[in-house]
Amino acid sequence: MAYAEKRGSGKRPWRARYKKPDGTKGSEPGFRTKVAAEDWGEDQEAEIRAGTWIDPDLMRVHFGVFARKFMAERQKRGRTNGTRWDRLDAYILPKWEHTPLIGMTWFDVDSWQMLLPCEDVTRGHCVSLMSTILTAAVDARHLKVNPLYGRRRTAAVVSTPTIVKPRRSDEDGAHSPEDVLRVADRMGPAKGLNVITTAFTGINWGEGQGLHRDACLRTRRQRWGSGWFECPTLRVVQEVAEYEERGPAGEKLGTVLRLEPTKNEWRERDLDLPPFLERMWRYHLADWPYEWVLSTESGKWWRRSNWGKQIRPAADGRSAREKRQGVSARKKWEPIAPGMTMRSLRHLHDSLQAQIGVKAPLEFEQAGHKRPGIKGVYQHPTPEMRQERLDGLEEIFWGAMRNLGWTTLWGRVDLVKHTENHDRLPSDSQLIYMEDRSRTRDRHQSRSEAV
Template sequence: MAYAEKVYKVRNGKKTKQYTWKAKYKRPDGSYGSGSGFDSKTAAEAWGREQERQIAAGDWIDPEKHGTTFGEFARTFMESRRKRGRTVGTRWDRLENHILPRWEHSPMRQITWFEVDSWQQTMEVEDVTRGHCVSLMSTIMTAAVDAGYIKVNPLYARRRTRDTSGDGAMPKPSKVGTDGTVRPEDAILVAERLGPAIGIHVLTTAFAGPRWGEGLGLHRDRTLLTRRQPHGNGYFECPIIRIVEEYAEYQQRDEQGNKLGYIVQLEPTKNDGSTRDVDLPPFLALLLGYHLDDWPHERPFSTQTGKPWRRGNWSKVFRPAADGREERQRRRGVSYRAAWEPILPGLDMRALRGLHDTLQAQIGVKEPLAFEAAGHRRPGIKRHYQKPTPEMRQERLDGLQEVFERAMFNLGMTTLWGRVVLRKGTSWR
């Protein structure tokens, strides 16, 4: 039961006759909380009874938490959520670079959707980054509701306002080529230019679709395994790669968000849909077999020293192959380097992964298998009922093989890297 008691003011170390009233009320854990500074006993008791009413109704917020700022709780949230290292690093980057400069000192109970929506429209970043920042803010605010800091999350399920005027209404230029289209011929030409040790990584991404980190994390013991699935009165078999882990490169931080330097380390795959076996078309299985015979390291797509590629070092190798380079004359201490004409400026490994998914749509790969091969979790109830069949798998393999053979024919090529003849019959048309 709430009650009130006098609190005498003190001046020069001595109690005076002046006083205010303090409210006392029973908290959920049985202890007594208080609120001070009331002018009358009636006001103090009324405030205390209101706290107990809210506690009984289940919507009470501890007054000690009322002034908690977004920045304070965001750090509490980051300390309590143990995610993959890459995810933690990305969250800290968005907090430090975009969110906290605006919201760090704002009391959470004063944050409104109108203010957040207005702010995100002023961010000088791509719209997808704006969405990610608002989504992270909403996640943190929902956690604050669960932790008893605020009653509701004003950002939950709200639709952002997008800029549809001026430059915001203009189509964004493609990062790859002129229209964003990547051809299988482009992947083959870049792979040929890079040579077998690096080019096989390019082809595997284009025709099997592993993510960048998944390709780096592939182990030779999980490369060219065999899928054996009952089919009719026998079995369907095909070569596969097994993806169960990936390399992630990110800014490492401690629990308070302090930067500790960049690292590259193995992590579990992104989610349950990412851990998968991917069927390999015959040409790719053949080339991977030759590569494993030559490659001395446990990771097939590592550097020449067996270490995982860092993005910066990979870019120095990959970018000239796609974008082209100028001729370099021989001089003292520097060898001659021939010029390369551009193949597809802007091409990157993400676009090559996108090529794989595009090819799956082109050749009509059924949804259960298309989602599985791409490492995506299929939405809806159908994922529990529809499963890939051997017929679906063979149809995908035949389709990818035909796409590759046709691209080789279009380029007038019969071998890759001058070492493996891949022609079947007399024509690939």
């Protein structure tokens, strides 16, 4: 039975006493009258009997304390975990670390997010992460309800910017296949193949880095009419993540590069290669001596910052430099596709699929996206869909080559500079790279004929 005790002679001298589920005595001070203290204690015991009671002490745990417990016990993929810690450190904890869980309200959180000095998408991610943590607090019986659940954020006040920011090229959709080929040609065979593969398959950065030799030029084989449809593929089953490793309390342990599973089950897929890209990959694998086929010249995974040093001057241009002691000369490069990134190349691939009318089941599959709705369950890619997509991408590539007046990329098929310890390719590989389109098309069609 709950009861009240008087402690001192201040304005709130009464405290409630009640029996907790484990048999110990609970205490809550700060009541003006004996009746108020008794009523509060009886409410607690009623909730205990109903199985809905939440310990008031747990409700008063600071958000920062519970957020660190959540991060330590609900580990995600390394990159996701690092991004969550970045949001917490930069935006969330400076404001909410010492706020009791029970003291958090939607009004306060919504007002705070409107003024965050970041992009609106980042504001949304911060609020979403906070809501996830508070839902975990409900599950851990620290709160009765999540005050952020299901609420729509208020848009930030629109003001006239003092500086007009240039639009990013991936937002404009400005890249063309000709841009891709010109940038790839500047970067050289091995790095250029990375650019072309991303634009014509939609493979993302981490997936490309995690592409192992054993996953390359596998064969897709499906029944087609009275025979079989076959095409070469790149199999995506893992990716390389670059992130700031964190300890249990969020302490920084340094940046790492690690293999991880794909982001979700739809990202694990086989990417169909059109004939021109198959041929590039065959030459590349014949020449490339390392297991990681889109790696650096020493066979290690690229760091994003180091890759940026390769693609930025190739896409954005660079100034000329005269030769001097310790520094080689270089010629000036005019801009080709300012702002081009591997992400914008992935966007280009999705745009090309729409341009050539790739059917939805295949479009979502090749991009590694989950198709929403019941059609995502009922519809599947057919060999006819695959052939139509490959023909469309092949035509886009050769159309770009014609527009540029090119018949070869890099002027050769030899993909790396040879050293004394590296044998040259077989003589039959020393052909012009894109020698005769008709032969390539004939070879491609013969593969699809009934056997």
